[in-house]
Amino acid sequence: MRILHTMLRVGDLERSIAFYTEVLGMRLLRRSDYPDGQFTLAFLGFQDEADGAVIELTYNWGVTSYALGTAYGHIALEVPDAYAACAEIKARGGKVTREAGPMKHGSTVIAFVEDPDGYKVELIQAKNRG
Numbered sequence: 001m002r003i004l005h006t007m008l009r010v011g012d013l014e015r016s017i018a019f020y021t022e023v024l025g026m027r028l029l030r031r032s033d034y035p036d037g038q039f040t041l042a043f044l045g046f047q048d049e050a051d052g053a054v055i056e057l058t059y060n061w062g063v064t065s066y067a068l069g070t071a072y073g074h075i076a077l078e079v080p081d082a083y084a085a086c087a088e089i090k091a092r093g094g095k096v097t098r099e100a101g102p103m104k105h106g107s108t109v110i111a112f113v114e115d116p117d118g119y120k121v122e123l124i125q126a127k128n129r130g
Contacts, residue, residue: 003053005043006075008119009066013040013059015116020044020055023094023113024077024121029054038062066117074112074120082111082125089113100125 010016020026026044033040038061045054055075079085082100090096098112100123109125 004049005054005056007056007058008115008117009058009060009063010117011059011064011066012116013042013057016057016059017042017044019094019115020057023089023092026055068118072119074122076122076124078126079123080126082109082123085123086111086113 008016017028021028021044026046029043029045029049031040031042040059040061042057042059043049043054044057045052086096086100095114096111097114097120098110100109100111102108103110108127111123113121113123115121
């Protein structure tokens with residue numbers, strides 16, 4: 001078994017695709033409309049679906065927002081340098097909600113950003129694997 005994707009419901013598909021591609025640097029891998037079900041699916045990732053987990057954005061036609069609930073946590077992305085990633089995300093118009101720095105009760109450097117629908121994305125600085 002392996003993780004294939006994480007699905008998020010979004011209120012504006014174009015805005016969300018722009019965030020994940022232009023701000024976080026993912027690629028739009030595929031997109032499909034389902035007129036009978038009145039929804040569109042878009043799959044985005046840093047690599048092809050066969051090579052790793054991706055994000056599935058689900059847009060239900062006519063639904064512009066969702067209550068996020070209290071059970072959802074966040075998506076985590078590994079970055080080489082969390083400080084540089086935050087600066088680049090802000091330069092691209094992204095919202096950093098927790099600046100890069102050591103996590104509370106630990107030394108791992110993390111940061112948090114928020115997508116246009118309010119979903120949290122954690123940036124975890126890669127540890128030196130040398």
